[in-house]
Amino acid sequence: MMTLSLSKDTIQVLKEQDVVFLKNRIKETAVKIKMGLVNQTRLLTAASELVRNMMRYADGGVCIIEVVSSGRVNGVRLTFSDRGPGIPDIQAAMRDGFSTGKSLGLGLPGTKRLVNEFDIKSKVGQGTVVTILKWANG
């Protein structure tokens, strides 16, 4: 599907206060495009997982918040990129229960279930980029 980017906002995330600021901005953006409440909750929960990964495994990074349009509907696209260690085995990392952080290993697979589009790219020694998209409705 062709999607058009209508607005773009880049936010640095290095400290816990940045995380709060980022979540507020994402929320504002979702409200602005009249995203349904359950979808807002899904998007924010997904963002919360990804920003936590970025902080925990890569000491922070950058999130780009975009309003996108497919012509008929609008959505929010979030791109989380970091220059951390990267993920050696993405397939493994995407499995429920896989964690190198002694955690539940739910963040990545759970996030994928919460959004409409999910993309992850990672290079060991270079970093990780995760992009998610949630339409306002559906």
Add this chain to the structure above:
Amino acid sequence: MDKIPILRMGAFLLVTIQVDLYDRLALNLEADLVQMVNKTSAKGVLIDISAVSIVDSFMGRIIGNIASMSKILDAETVVVGMQPAVAITLIELGLPLKGVHTALDMEKGMKLLKSMIDETEEDADEDQTHDDFIAE
């Protein structure tokens, strides 16, 4: 340091979370609650999350930790007022809130706790030797 107040009501501890928790606040709450359960020999913990709009895996894990540690200290945990959108999201995320009971509101949560405690007390009647140690 920011803290979430914990109220004591008889054998229960009540916590109302009024803001979306950031990680440090949630970790503090976990530590404080477990300490309070231990100190007061509370039988139940009620956590009102009706004002919480996001529960991610981290928050979910904290709630689960509170429940399982309280259980070890012989207290039950009930989470009340979870927003429907949060409940849906938690299921899709795949988070098992193990050992956590839920109720629609404080009143129902209180009732649930009381009924659970009555049950365990009936069980305990058969062996009363421990009760003296618990009494303050």
